[in-house]
Amino acid sequence: MIKTFNDGILRDYGTFVVATPRNLPHLNDSPFGLPLNWHIDPLSMASEEFLNLLQRLDALTFGPEGMPMDKWVFYDCAELPGFIYGFAMPASELTAHERELFGASPGYDGPVPISMYIAIPMYEEGTWFGHNLASLNRTFPDRGLHHLGSITKAIAMKAFKVERFVGATQWESKALYIHTKFGPLDLETTYTPAHSIEETLTYAHRVTEDCLRAAAGDPDVTLARPTPDLFLDAHDVEGMRALQDEIQSGARFVLCGAPAIEGASVVHPIHRAG
């Protein structure tokens, strides 16, 4: 079993996967020895309530940040092509307040998701695109769910058998505290007009056993990281564009670690790799 920042999550909560019957055999259904408690088939009417609850989880977490997903996005871009993996608990264990927040139907006694990680396989063998991460850690502060986001992403990547990972996120996103736990990230874009939010970075990295263990919080694993050559302010659009120009001219940059607070600013440590 994996050691994590918060082993209580592994002890007290179950895991689920949303997968079509055709995709399911490609899943590692005991990542790091963790059993799979619930399989949800998106092609079945019986899955309706759980899939509504997943959308509610997304709204409870992403909603305040303005990017909640429509159900067709879940279906077309996640449930049919890829997997959704996360932690859940039986509805009977929700408090009255939590049940109300989720809007679970009165008679429902199935699983209720507290986190989810979505990734989509890319054309290149073993390469996956990270589509969504959500955790109720900060929404349910009394449940002791610290590090749920990091643990969910790390275990999901093991379940999906990801060999190379590609992600896109915003320079201002708190999720960068999580993504950078997986080690140094190669920057494929630093300014991205193709995205609805141009201040988006695209990053990629190899996925190793060590990088998953480090991100989940195994104290026995330390990842090597290059030293930063420059710091990019999370609001410095000109700086993002300048780095993007250099990337397009053949330069390579690596995001070395977590965002740092410098006075009133958030800055990102970047290594020039070539």
Ligand SMILES: CC(C)(COP(=O)(O)OP(=O)(O)OC[C@H]1O[C@@H](n2cnc3c(N)ncnc32)[C@H](O)[C@@H]1OP(=O)(O)O)[C@@H](O)C(=O)NCCC(=O)NCCS
């Ligand atoms: C971002 C999110 C997934 C974090 O979930 P979580 O379970 O709180 O994550 P973790 O506890 O693993 O957090 C990892 C790190 O991020 C930091 N962090 C997370 N959210 C933070 C916030 N709002 N403010 C400051 N730091 C934050 C934590 O302090 C932690 O750092 P540490 O391990 O160095 O102490 C969750 O808040 C969420 O679902 N947000 C909305 C959706 C979203 O932004 N998804 C990511 C886009 S892909």
